Amino acid sequence: xxxxxxxxxxxxxxxxxxxxxxxxxxxxxxxxxxxxxxxxxxxxxxxxxxxxxxxxxxxxxxxxxxxxxxxxxxxxxxxxxxxxxxxxxxxxxxxxxxxxxxxxxxxxxxxxxxxxxxxxxxxxxxxxxxxxxxxxxxxxxxxxxxxxxxxxxxxxxxxxxxxxxxxxxxxxxxxxxxxxxxxxxxxxxxxxxxxxxxxxxxxxxxxxxxxxxxxxxxxxxxxxxxxxxxxxxxxxxxxxxxxxxxxxxxxxxxxxxxxxxxxxxxxxxxxxxxxxxxxxxxxxxxxxx
Amino acid sequence: xxxxxxxxxxxxxxxxxxxxxxxxxxxxxxxxxxxxxxxxxxxxxxxxxxxxxxxxxxxxxxxxxxxxxxxxxxxxxxxxxxxxxxxxxxxxxxxxxxxxxxxxxxxxxxxxxxxxxxxxxxxxxxxxxxxxxxxxxxxxxxxxxxxxxxxxxxxxxxxxxxxxxxxxxxxxxxxxxxxxxxxxxxxxxxxxxxxxxxxxxxxxxxxxxxxxxxxxxxxxxxxxxxxxxxxxxxxxxxxxxxxxxxxxxxxxxxxxxxxxxxxxxxxxxxxxxxxxxxxxxxxxxxxxxxxxxxxxxxxxxxxxxxxxxxxxxxxxxxxxxxxxxxxxxxxxxxxxxxxxxxxxxxxxxxxxxxxxxxxxxxxxxxxxxxxxxxxxx
Numbered sequence: 001x002x003x004x005x006x007x008x009x010x011x012x013x014x015x016x017x018x019x020x021x022x023x024x025x026x027x028x029x030x031x032x033x034x035x036x037x038x039x040x041x042x043x044x045x046x047x048x049x050x051x052x053x054x055x056x057x058x059x060x061x062x063x064x065x066x067x068x069x070x071x072x073x074x075x076x077x078x079x080x081x082x083x084x085x086x087x088x089x090x091x092x093x094x095x096x097x098x099x100x101x102x103x104x105x106x107x108x109x110x111x112x113x114x115x116x117x118x119x120x121x122x123x124x125x126x127x128x129x130x131x132x133x134x135x136x137x138x139x140x141x142x143x144x145x146x147x148x149x150x151x152x153x154x155x156x157x158x159x160x161x162x163x164x165x166x167x168x169x170x171x172x173x174x175x176x177x178x179x180x181x182x183x184x185x186x187x188x189x190x191x192x193x194x195x196x197x198x199x200x201x202x203x204x205x206x207x208x209x210x211x212x213x214x215x216x217x218x219x220x221x222x223x224x225x226x227x228x229x230x231x232x233x234x235x236x237x238x239x240x241x242x243x244x245x246x247x248x249x250x251x252x253x254x255x256x257x258x259x260x261x262x263x264x265x266x267x268x269x270x271x272x273x274x275x276x277x278x279x280x281x282x283x284x285x286x287x288x289x
Numbered sequence: 290x291x292x293x294x295x296x297x298x299x300x301x302x303x304x305x306x307x308x309x310x311x312x313x314x315x316x317x318x319x320x321x322x323x324x325x326x327x328x329x330x331x332x333x334x335x336x337x338x339x340x341x342x343x344x345x346x347x348x349x350x351x352x353x354x355x356x357x358x359x360x361x362x363x364x365x366x367x368x369x370x371x372x373x374x375x376x377x378x379x380x381x382x383x384x385x386x387x388x389x390x391x392x393x394x395x396x397x398x399x400x401x402x403x404x405x406x407x408x409x410x411x412x413x414x415x416x417x418x419x420x421x422x423x424x425x426x427x428x429x430x431x432x433x434x435x436x437x438x439x440x441x442x443x444x445x446x447x448x449x450x451x452x453x454x455x456x457x458x459x460x461x462x463x464x465x466x467x468x469x470x471x472x473x474x475x476x477x478x479x480x481x482x483x484x485x486x487x488x489x490x491x492x493x494x495x496x497x498x499x500x501x502x503x504x505x506x507x508x509x510x511x512x513x514x515x516x517x518x519x520x521x522x523x524x525x526x527x528x529x530x531x532x533x534x535x536x537x538x539x540x541x542x543x544x545x546x547x548x549x550x551x552x553x554x555x556x557x558x559x560x561x562x563x564x565x566x567x568x569x570x571x572x573x574x575x576x577x578x579x580x581x582x583x584x585x586x587x588x589x590x591x592x593x594x595x596x597x598x599x600x601x602x603x604x605x606x607x608x609x610x611x612x613x614x615x616x617x618x619x620x621x622x623x624x625x626x627x628x629x630x631x632x633x634x635x636x637x638x639x640x641x642x643x644x645x646x647x648x649x650x651x652x653x654x655x656x657x658x659x660x661x662x663x664x665x666x
Contacts, residue, residue: 103472160630236547236550237552276553
């Protein structure tokens with residue numbers, strides 16, 4: 001099981017000829033991920049370390065049966081790349097690219113939602129790994145261990161810290177996911193929580209949040225009503241200075257929400273075990289399983 | 290990036306959004322060159338903080354003498370810790386009605402949000418809280434065009450003056466165009482006013498999405514015109530995300546979440562961070578040496594905690610950067626380092642092969658936090 005990706009996922013890497021694209025495509029393949037194709041307009045017919053390159057995602061899918069796209073395309077072209085993968089019916093699109101304008105993110109999110117069945121993870125995220133099965137993204141697989149805890153986080157490196165804490169205590173993970181911290185992420189905490197709740201292999205969930213926005217508060221509400229598996233959470237930024245916000249529009253939309261304290265309280269109220277420090281995550285999970 | 294009022298209004302000009310005639314003053318001598326404004330004029334301090342009117346940063350001048358007096362008074366004035374370096378002089382408007390309008394992104398709905406109210410010119414947050422019916426909120430699907438019928442409905446529901454309906458539709462449409470094509474995170478106008486010279490945007494609060502800098506030639510200049518503290522400036526030039534804080538433990542980490550979390554853990558051990566410094570993803574050796582250079586310019590730092598969890602960032606490159614920046618140097622403060630993740634073994638080897646008595650390598654984040662707080666005393 002595991003969620004979203006497993007040993008049968010077939011991945012096409014968009015932007016495979018770039019430095020990061022190539023490095024991580026090969027790294028993922030070495031881990032056992034089925035990297036079946038790459039795309040780069042104009043380089044169709046060539047190869048990267050025996051991975052065939054196609055001009056379009058559609059051709060890659062037709063030729064190789066790819067069902068997951070992993071995107072390393074630079075910000076200026078990322079929206080078009082993600083939409084191309086969505087319109088080619090990729091089940092899952094994982095967009096690693098950092099620095100995409102918010103307008104592009106908002107537009108592509110809504111186009112995908114209104115017109116396709118694809119799921120989008122990211123942008124500006126580390127991707128996801130189902131340990132022992134498949135790694136689609138830039139997460140260091142060395143720190144993971146196959147098992148039954150689902151991890152979801154808004155922050156990249158903090159995800160690694162959380163996974164590392166679990167592995168140190170010999171607690172394995174079903175899937176580890178970074179949803180990214182951009183203004184308009186594709187899949188939300190709630191989307192991932194839902195998948196973990198339905199996954200037979202996941203017994204407990206670790207959710208890592210951070211200050212700003214209201215995603216954690218919304219997740220808390222969802223957990224209260226829909227999640228029966230134990231959840232452990234950490235929110236980064238308790239001591240971070242409150243960011244100054246210009247104008248009043250933001251304050252009207254989010255009210256008092258967004259502080260670490262508000263998020264922790266909302267989660268505790270939903271029955272989540274909230275820890276004050278990421279290094280306490282492992283022990284807390286041990287307690288609840 | 291938050292803009293000054295005058296910068297927001299220069300963007301208004303690009304999008305044909307009516308606003309008062311104005312003149313920007315950097316120093317009192319600028320007034321000598323003369324300008325084409327009709328009295329009375331409003332003298333407005335350009336600061337990025339609310340409540341400038343109450344603080345005496347906005348004055349009306351009916352003649353040249355008053356203008357010079359007010360300008361002298363306001364230039365250099367301190368408003369809540371912000372020094373007034375620029376003044377915008379604008380023709381005063383004969384205001385009949387004042388409205389509120391803003392466009393922003395509603396992150397929960399993942400749609401754009403337009404807010405409109407007939408109760409402009411006052412504290413709109415209070416209106417939203419006490420009389421929520423007086424604030425019309427409309428979500429706009431980012432994958433679709435703005436529908437004029439929706440605008441007309443919003444104007445009607447907000448009880449704006451319908452004699453000006455077409456002018457209001459026109460100016461709101463242009464402000465939305467600025468929000469979209471201008472890649473703004475926020476466009477807020479309070480007040481959007483009906484004046485004797487028509488519908489005008491009298492104020493501007495505009496914030497730009499700097500991720501879109503590559504497609505806007507003017508963002509660079511706008512950014513240069515916004516003063517930032519020297520330490521933050523040098524960090525920015527080096528591609529680092531740096532924020533100065535009040536404590537004494539210098540923090541360097543990769544990824545905003547991990548750095549924030551590092552601040553929290555340092556606080557748990559009784560210390561406090563001198564800064565927030567994120568070297569970002571995929572940092573190279575130069576990035577790390579640059580980060581250490583930035584901390585060297587800060588006298589409040591008395592120990593440094595480098596917390597790296599490699600993913601796209603490679604620990605060997607980080608270690609190389611640390612060695613390059615410290616080799617043969619008599620360091621001002623101890624540096625406590627914690628490396629994990631991609632190429633951590635290689636990174637630790639590089640550090641051990643190049644020992645420096647002020648550099649301490651630790652196994653865990655907690656141990657590093659504890660030592661950096663201790664080394665501080």
